[in-house]
Amino acid sequence: MELIQAIIASIIVAATPLAFAAIGEVVAEKSGVLNLGVEGMMIVGALAGFATTFETGSPALGVLVAAAAGTTAALAFGFLTQILLANQVATGLALTLFCLGLTALAGHAYSGQATPPLQPIPIPLLSEIPVLGPALFAHDALVYLAVALALAAGWFLRSTRAGLILRAIGENPDAAHAIGYPVVLARLMALAFGGALAGIGGAYLFLVQTPHWVENMTSGRGWIALAIVVFAGWRPERALLGAYLFGGVSVIQLHMQAFGIDIDAQYLSMAPYLATIVVLALISHDKTRQRMNAPAALGRPFFQSS
Amino acid sequence: MQRKALKLAALGLAAALIGGPALADGKTKVGFVYVGPVGDHGWSYEHDQSRLAVEAEFGDKVETTYVEKVSEGPDAERVIQQLARSGHDLIFTTSFGFMNPTLKVAKQFPKVKFEHATGFKRAPNLATYSARFYEGRTVIGLIAGKMTKTNTVGYIASFPIPEVVRGINAAYLAAKSVNPDVKFKVIWVSTWFDPGKEADAAKALIDQGADVLMQHTDSPAAMQVAEERGIYAFGQASDMKRFGPNAQLTSIVDNWAPYYIARVKAVMDGTWESTDTWDGIKPGMVGIAPLSDKLPADVKALAQQAIDDIVAGTRHSFTGPINKQDGSPWLKAGETASDGDLASMNFYVEGVEGALPK
Structure with missing residues (x-):
């Protein structure tokens, strides 16, 4: 029982950075912008957050600065793609490569330093439920924040006027522009939100998962987050589930190995990625549903007419 | 990139x-x-x-x-x-x-x-x-065998190449020699360096009862998890004490400097030849970081004795009788493994659980 509890808790920790990044990217993509720079924004957030926490000793400040750094990277992307109309795919890739290099260089001084990990905040009563309580309700604040953000973003996109406008911009920016909605501004705001969350996702790595800075510590998690967005059909709540699923498979495969289950380790290492591919293939099989959810103008540059 | x-x-x-x-x-x-x-x-x-x-x-x-x-x-x-x-x-x-x-x-x-x-x-x-990192593995294996209370040692492995397999076998044999009940749980993470994944593996091992961790991956993530959870661990390649001041029992420390200096000198002098060098604790290529104060005196003495014996050439990490995992005989009593055998080792020794990935 204790083991199951520990496994669930580990899954949530492994999934939370992915959840943050994926939820943010859902909102950004809903506005019709494809930002492939998630990995880059995460690593920038990780380093900026780490440096802040290391210098000030305050994880909370670290989270804020991480979000600001992610936002800055996202707005740089936004400036290039929305104002200068650069190709989104190429710019996103460039952003990731640039951020990985920049953080490796700028992070040299912090390499090998350690920060105090984020302390868990058990929720009263709920955390006392046997097994499930400690597994689900005795986490750090960011775990709860990820859940809250997923619900809030879902509600925002579905049920608010601003959400509707954002989606309209993602579906048909020309029409939205014709009615008088500020396409570029809305997209920049969506990007900024995505960048902030990616930054927090990156910060989570050193705040909880492994409390030190090493270059390239995101190790491809940004790309997984991008896959989760498609997997989730551009719905924030499902992005959260997708993150938990991916985190689950990657943690469970480690436990299966420790149990000595007789499957080659390489297959187990593949498992999380295979699961992602399989689910993606299953989902995209259903064309109409896919089309309904994917923003129609995703990745297309918007030329403002007058 | x-x-x-x-x-x-x-x-x-x-x-x-x-x-x-x-x-x-x-x-x-x-x-x-x-x-x-x-x-x-x-x-x-x-x-x-x-x-x-x-x-x-x-x-x-x-x-x-x-x-x-x-x-x-x-x-x-x-x-x-x-x-x-x-x-x-x-x-x-x-x-x-x-x-x-x-x-x-x-x-x-x-x-x-x-x-x-x-x-x-x-x-x-x-x-x-x-x-000959396996010499270091023998030393930490002895310590692990003595220090584990749950009789479970967790091992984070990278890829199933002879180098890594040799390390697992050497550590297991040493641990087993001082603690017949010891078990090794091995997780292959299929990477040399992914701090997040290494940390997850460390947590999985601890959750399954390991109270001493060894790693054959490159980041100090596992050491930090050990420190956080209040268990013991051994550093890899470098002294990782600052990542686990309480957790680290000792580290296997690589020291390539003497070799690199000698080889560069040889190129300068025009005496460079293609050679096959395999140095261990004795020439200093494999170092053992200072033993932790957490170790009881008898365990310290045991580890020091093993180091001394390896330096003196009276202890070999792979000394028979040793069977392979499937029970087939490998080394006869008193026989030591040849370098050729060691260099191509692709099997677990008897007692290690789980299947070796191919």
């Missing part, structure tokens, strides 16, 4: 300016290729420390270049070629996966000297070198 690209561009430019291998300025140019970032605080870090030792030793008579984070694939060949082309006299490639690319480039540049770490393919201008 970006950094590497910049460096490579710089290398290319240097090649164009210098115009091929030449010792025009009398400097010996030495190149290093690392698999991880120099800031990994483990494997690549120690290689880079030794590169700096080479610079300190020879001053302005040498010029060193390093390329870090080179993936073990087609990229490696390009990087090694670039170094060879830009006038390096001696190139160290420091990961098992660089073996074939190094061999290929060595054939293309017969005048350049190459050294490949932990591999087994040699050529007239390609030497190999490695350290």
Whole structure:
């Protein structure tokens, strides 16, 4: 029982950075912008957050600065793609490569330093439920924040006027522009939100998962987050589930190995990625549903007419 | 990646300016290729420390270049070629996966000297070198066997190559010799360096009852998890005490400096030959970090005795009788494993649980 509890808790920790990044990217993509720079924004957030926490000793400040750094990277992307109309795919890739290099260089001084990990905040009563309580309700604040953000973003996109406008911009920016909605501004705001969350996702790595800075510590998690967005059909709540699923498979495969289950380790290492591919293939099989959810103008540059 | 690209561009430019291998300025140019970032605080870090030792030793008579984070694939060949082309006299490639690319480039540049770490393919201008880390594993295995209360030792392994398998076997045999009930749980993470994944593996092992951790991956993530959870762990490649002041019992520390200095000297003197070096604790290539104060006196004495015996040559990590995992005999009583057997080890010894990935 204790083991199951520990496994669930580990899954949530492994999934939370992915959840943050994926939820943010859902909102950004809903506005019709494809930002492939998630990995880059995460690593920038990780380093900026780490440096802040290391210098000030305050994880909370670290989270804020991480979000600001992610936002800055996202707005740089936004400036290039929305104002200068650069190709989104190429710019996103460039952003990731640039951020990985920049953080490796700028992070040299912090390499090998350690920060105090984020302390868990058990929720009263709920955390006392046997097994499930400690597994689900005795986490750090960011775990709860990820859940809250997923619900809030879902509600925002579905049920608010601003959400509707954002989606309209993602579906048909020309029409939205014709009615008088500020396409570029809305997209920049969506990007900024995505960048902030990616930054927090990156910060989570050193705040909880492994409390030190090493270059390239995101190790491809940004790309997984991008896959989760498609997997989730551009719905924030499902992005959260997708993150938990991916985190689950990657943690469970480690436990299966420790149990000595007789499957080659390489297959187990593949498992999380295979699961992602399989689910993606299953989902995209259903064309109409896919089309309904994917923003129609995703990745297309918007030329403002007058 | 970006950094590497910049460096490579710089290398290319240097090649164009210098115009091929030449010792025009009398400097010996030495190149290093690392698999991880120099800031990994483990494997690549120690290689880079030794590169700096080479610079300190020879001053302005040498010029060193390093390329870090080179993936073990087609990229490696390009990087090694670039170094060879830009006038390096001696190139160290420091990961098992660089073996074939190094061999290929060595054939293309017969005048350049190459050294490949932990591999087994040699050529007239390609030497190999490695350290007998398994000797260190024997020492930490003894300590682990004594220190585990749950009789479960967790082992985070990278890839099932002989080097890693040898380490698991050596540590297990040593632990078993002092604690017949000890069990090893091994997790293969299929990476040398992914702090998040290494930390997850460490947590999984602890959750399944391990109270002592060993690792054969390059980051200090597992050490930090051990510190946080209040259990013991052993550092890898480098002294990781600052990541786990209470957790670290000791570390196996790589020290390539004497070897690198000797080999660079040989190139300068024109005495370089393709050799196969495999040094252990005795010549100092494998170091053992100071033993933790947490160790009881008898365990400290046991570890020290083992170190002394290995140095004196009276203890070999693989001394029969040893059976393979499937129960078939491997070494007869008193027989020690040959270097050939060790270099190609692809089986678990009897008692290790789980299947070795192929």
